[in-house]
Amino acid sequence: MLQLRLLYLFFVCAIALPSQPLCAQESEGSAWTAGADIVSSYVWRGSRQGKGPHLQPSVEYSAGPLTAGIWGTFDLHGYKEVDLYAAINLPGGFNVSLQDYYLADLPWADFSSESGSHVLEAGFGYESENVSLMANYIFNEAGGIGSYGGDLYFESRFSFDYFTVIMGVGNGWHTEDGRFTACSIGLEVGREISVSDTFTLPVTAQLIYNPDQERLFITAGVSISTDGFVISPRLMPRP
Secondary structure, X not given: OHHHHHHHHHHHXXXXXXXXXXXXXXXHOEEEEEEEEEEXXXXXXXXXXXXXXXXXXXXXXXXXXXXXXXXXXXXXXXXXXXXXXXXXXXXXHEEEEEEEEEEOOOOOOOOOOOOOOEEEEEEEEEEOOOEEEEEEEEOOEEOOOOEEOOOEEEEEEEEOOOOEEEEEEEOXXXXXXXXXXXXXXXXXXXXXXXXXXXXXXXXXXXXXXXOOOOEEEEEEEEEEEOOEEOOXXXXXOOO
């Protein structure tokens, strides 16, 4: 548990420290953004979280290849999740990331394997114009949030002219019995609806099938940011 606390402390410092000297250097490519997504339901890696519509606020800082931020999701039935994340873009379209998943109705300082409320996950990905690949590994067992420790998840996204195909496989907390199997097969469509000559509202919809749970979901959402209405990656299952 001490090792997990130290890793989490290092993670928080890695997010917080770079922003201090860079905050005033907007001309060199640093920026703060804030936004909120409104989604009809929150489906993450093939599994529905909470009930009904979700409000998903976020604050993000970007400076060169570094992106770091905090993201949350809340429904009307008591589901509360607050995540910290950091990612670095590498040459050739590759990226590495670290994320802390926290269920906010559990004690924040509980890092135990029996009832822990935090899950730390590392990710490695690749993105091109039409292809996105990612591999994720969870470091710790956390009984309160449901991770096994050593959980794996792999996802591929293939974009075409009018839609995107999503395929995800995993084990541990991603599947019903922890075995490695397909858990998220989806189709995503995004459109911009013209409200006036100068204003458009982006809308994203997903059809998601979880063959492990034998369940089918359909979700839709819009996003608002400090840059106006934009399609947010958080409308997709999070990496």
